[in-house]
Amino acid sequence: MPKPSARETVLDAYQDILIEHGPGSVTLDAVAAKANVSKGGLLYHFNSKEALLDGLLERLRRLSLADIEHAKTAPEGVVRYFLTSSVTDASMDKPAHRASMAALRQVGSDPRVTETIKECALFWREMVAEHIDDPLTAEIVGAIGDGLYLRATMGEETATLVDQLDEVLRRLGL
Structure with a gap:
């Protein structure tokens, strides 16, 4: 490397x-x-510190898009990748996750931060929607993924839901 x-x-x-x-x-x-x-x-x-922030936000966009491209070819499938990628121990050291965590620490400090985080979340929701026929189910999967990510970033337990992911997907008709 x-x-x-x-x-x-x-x-x-x-x-x-x-x-x-x-x-x-x-x-x-x-x-x-x-x-x-x-x-x-x-x-x-x-x-300047503003230029550092610009660099971080550009990095977050670039790494998010690269992670989405990876998700599209993930052996476990897009939906399963989306729901598990941010909550496993291995993902905590992923460059996209670290950029996201750093950006999240600055929410409220500059409107560009919130805009970029929303933009990256939209990239993920659009990718999920491309792989789930029903728009409402795609939104539900997006909300579940967002909730799992939020729990993981706060150090909360996510294993219960992730361990039952097959059942979650079955109930969603996926």
């Missing part, structure tokens, strides 16, 4: 600070230190 670019390393550091300590801990100095780059090196790629 190739070494990440300096720009990606800075974004990783920004994400880590947001996830671990929240937006109040983000300073350009803190991000540079976490990324192990000089402040000048950070400013070369991101000249």
Whole structure:
């Protein structure tokens, strides 16, 4: 695996600070230190905290779209992938999940954050709707997925529903 670019390393550091300590801990100095780059090196790629946010939101869109493309070819199928991908232990370290968690820490700080999160959620709902004939069932599956994701991000138990996913899908006629 190739070494990440300096720009990606800075974004990783920004994400880590947001996830671990929240937006109040983000300073350009803190991000540079976490990324192990000089402040000048950070400013070369991101000249402000707003530019860091722009980079994070672009990353979230890009990674979400890549994850959706993966879902379309997942061996377990689109719906099962959608419902399980955000709640398993393995997904907690997925780049798309980490970008999402960092963005979620900033909801309310800038309207672009909420817009981007809504846009990415819409990408998923549209993908699910492409694979489920009934629009209402597609909306229900989307709501279940959103609920599972919210529970997982708060550290709540999701195993009960995920362990019974076959029965959930059967009841939904899937």
